[in-house]
Amino acid sequence: MLTKRTSGILMPLSSLPGGHGIGSLGAPARRFVDFLARAGQSVWQILPVGPTGYGDSPYQSCSAFAGNPYFIDLDLLAAEGLLARADYAFTDWGADPEKVDYGILYEKRLPVLRRAYAAFLKQRPVPGCDTPYPDDWYSFTFRCDGWLPDYCLYMAIKQEQKMADWQQWPRPLRLRDEAALAEFRRTHAAEIGFWTFVQYEFDKQWQALKAYANAHGVSIMGDVPIYVAADSADAWAGGKLFEMDADGHPRRVAGCPPDYFAADGQLWGNPLYDWAYHKKTNYAWWISRVRHALSIYDILRIDHFRGFDTYWAIPAGSATARGGKWEQGPGMELFRMLHAALGELPIVAEDLGELFPSVRKLLADSGFPGMKVLQFALDGTDNEYLPHNHPVNSVCYPGTHDNDTLLGWWKNGLTAEQREQLTGYLALTEEEGIRTGILRGVLASPARLAVIPMADWLGLDTDARINMPGRPDGNWQWRAKPGVFTAALAGEIRTLSARYFRAELPKAPKAAAPAGENATAQNPLKESEAVAVAADASAPSRSTAEKTAHSVKK
DSSP states (O other): OOOSOEEEEEOOGGGOSSSSSSOOTTHHHHHHHHHHHHTTOOEEEOOOOSOOOGGGOTTSOSOSSOOOGGGSOHHHHHHTTSOOGGGTTTSOOOSOTTBOOHHHHHHHHHHHHHHHHHHHHHTOSOTTOSSSSOHHHHHHHHHTTTTHHHHHHHHHHHHHTTTOOGGGSOHHHHTTOHHHHHHHHHHTHHHHHHHHHHHHHHHHHHHHHHHHHHHTTOEEEEEEOSSOOSSSHHHHHHGGGBOBOTTSOBSEEEEEOOOSSOTTOEEEEEEOBOHHHHHHTTTHHHHHHHHHHHHHOSEEEETTGGGGTEEEEEETTOSSSTTOEEEEOOTHHHHHHHHHHHOSOOEEEOOOSSOOHHHHHHHHHHTOOEEEEGGGOOSSSOOTTSGGGOOSSEEEESOOTTSOOHHHHHHHSOOHHHHHHHHHHHTOOTTTOHHHHHHHHHHTSSOSEEEEEHHHHTTOOGGGOOOOTTOSSSOSOBOOOTTOSOHHHHHHHHHHHHHTTSSOOOOOOOOOOOTTSOHHHHSOOOHHHHHHHHSOTTSOSSOHHHHHHHTSOO
16 A cells, blocks of 8 residues: 655644634635645545544544534535525634634534525425436435435434433334334434435535545545444444344443553443454445445544454443453454455554554554554664664654644653653754654654654644543644644645655746756756745745744753
């Protein structure tokens, strides 16, 4: 999959500036694609795009397939004639433009989308068509028939049940009694139609954005969480796919065992897969899931890859993860079935955490690139996460969405010994700037793909951290300030990426040559001058982010 040296940027959709309370699939996302292209970046890594769940986490979504309604661009709906500007321009989308206010989004966004749906219905039937909806509506619903009806039904019931967890629904609905579901579909057809419309609009806007990114040489890498949320359409409709009892309650749940960082382990609570049943179906659900993910992303990052080898199974109702035990996952059999059904798999394995030899063997047998994170490297040894040890077939990072920003890590996350090791290893100097020196070390890695979080290119402190694992709230909120994606910063990123052969410098316009002489020989263009061609001439020579990093003392 990784055939050449390249680089990319990790930037959640939610963190984009613009939009209405949160980044969106319209102009904010396209402007960022333009920035990536100017910066010579080939990959845009994002977080899962499903509806956010418990703790506002995109990793606890109510669907492994659906798109997040918050990302639907309201200006694009207005351009379709489905909204008037007054329908959403007056709404208070949050007091702090650098934070996502999920409470306000929950309260305000769906009423706006319902107004758009009402306008959509008034546009039917489509003039000149034999059917009441446009062709792309039928194409979308046919393509998504394996998950869309259950998801829309689930959301309609959840609304009627005042958003209660599906395991608290009346027994006939909870256990999917056919007569009860048929009656609900009959009496709530309009609500089911609304949720279908929401996913139709998300898909339409998403596919347009993906096409725009690909046309600009940018591939989108997105996350596929290994587990589904306990309160999800997947768990409700999955039945035998999961370890459930006769009442629809999980028998065991996911987590990880006690370790140095968590004396009681971590109790995630996700329902576990019944891998024996999946094997009987030739892993049909997983094939459908990965096929759908490949229709959204160019590259898949499989979260918690080690769980396909062995996973920690905890009895449901446990207060901690201590009582769990290791169980055997599907291993290579699953990936062989996926490959047979879908062909080459552009997968990056998130192989972090406690790694048994069997996990390393699974990664090697799969051929997938794993991940190497610099922030895990400083233990005074020849650690595998130090850049010189990175395999070519890997993706390297300074930190992921679960780490602090580089500036916050440098200031507060390192011991004196670790800071001394990092300074010596990367030959960091105040003249160059701490941030630039660390990113230089990552980009110099042998790994074919290097991905840098956007907050680190901006030189931001801990306030820009995306997620702190174990913290129940305050995560997933960071948003970039408007105007920070400057031509000067794009030039800086492109220069440093090109230095390590991960990007090409922009071609400078040819200067007029003196008569009888070769113009190139008389006017050689320096690397810094080549970048200046693409940069705003009025921009300062050093970005604000670089000045911030430069000010940090060793």
